[in-house]
Amino acid sequence: MNPAEEAPSLLLSERIRIALADEITAGSLVPGATLDEQQIGDRFGASRTPVREAIRQLSAVGLVEMRPRRGAVVSGFTTQRIIDMFEMSAEIEAMCVRLAAYRMNPMERSRLAQLHEDSLAMVEAGDIDAYDRMNWSFHQVIYEGTHNAFIAEQAMALRDRMAAFRRTQLRETGRPVRSREEHGDVVSAIMRGDGEEAARCMRAHMFNASIALERFTAKREEMGGG
Amino acid sequence: MNPAEEAPSLLLSERIRIALADEITAGSLVPGATLDEQQIGDRFGASRTPVREAIRQLSAVGLVEMRPRRGAVVSGFTTQRIIDMFEMSAEIEAMCVRLAAYRMNPMERSRLAQLHEDSLAMVEAGDIDAYDRMNWSFHQVIYEGTHNAFIAEQAMALRDRMAAFRRTQLRETGRPVRSREEHGDVVSAIMRGDGEEAARCMRAHMFNASIALERFTAKREEMGGG
């Protein structure tokens, strides 16, 4: 019955952490809710100690926010926050592409161009899933083109967090075609080694993706959210 | 003598975390060294509980690695990775300052200028800890000046991960003075609303900090790590 009892091999604090993370992402623990250590401990049949350890971990991942001596609250995802995340994402992508334009070697540039070529067929066939996968490879090649392992890791992690939103925006009519055109601008700037211009193109690309998502979700909501 | 005793206002676990982070980045706790909770607790005159919390935090920021029931060991930081992290940090700071230069309102700009003014006394007094705290406020004002909560959070989180390294680099002779001069360039660009120039200044500032750290640790190593 209690989900924390299934895996006795895991540390108790780990099980609590996983369970709480699930509840937050699933929405049963709403943003702004305060986490009472004693209460959570009772719920899992544990003492406050492992609960504290779990909450510490969650705060490190950003799922909850801790205030010293004032407890922890679930952090929220408002529309404004999603917009903010898109802007951050845009800036990170711009940063990566700027560095990549200066540092990629001929082989890496060639691979990027090849990916862009291949994407044409997917767009023409209207295969959003394939294009989305290609999109991932496209950006990943750019990340690695920064020749900075830490930046590549962080960029990929952020992109992972945004993955759901990105895919959604591609469903707007005509978006894949324009998305690919914008990629073309980025590739062209990279080929010229113009990092600043590549960054500007990438910012525009991400901004357009954000707008597309907004329009798509707005339309979806007025249709009844089916 | 014990650096953990100077600020009774901070949480004990936080003080231990900061002290341990310092020792790791300064090299007195070498990569691979195991962290004995009891022993560390004795050293700080604390029990194992706050030590455990501190170690958990350190593992969250990647300074140590934890193996269940087998304790924590100091993670190995190759110099290349530290350089990569500093570059990422520099780019993030540049991004923030660029946005902030465009978006900060007069009150925020005023506060930033005031902080910069106040820092003069700390540099002249050679109070590295005070300057380090001011430094934090300085950058935090810039983060909030982006008017993007997500970016501000992420930037602060990254700064947390790098905090120990930053403090270390300030110990190089003459570094605080030059650090403050570089801040002056950034402030000046922000006041003019020149985001691109502010970003360039900030990149240079972070690059110099990275170099200072390299020089300091190199000197420390050849002296025998005392």
Place this chain on the structure above:
DNA sequence: ACAACGCATCTTGCATACACTAGAACGCTA
């Protein structure tokens, strides 16, 4: 009536004690 102060209560932060496991050390057997 409103504001400021002080108190009560609740929650977190820390200390201490106990339980349990992974490694090491030891002895036994082939």
Place this chain on the structure above:
DNA sequence: TAGCGTTCTAGTGTATGCAAGATGCGTTGT
């Protein structure tokens, strides 16, 4: 002597108790 099983121990994981800080409310003074 080498390999394996057992015991022992050091050190982590968890529980519980106590103290300090924060929030909310009631009281008092203006």
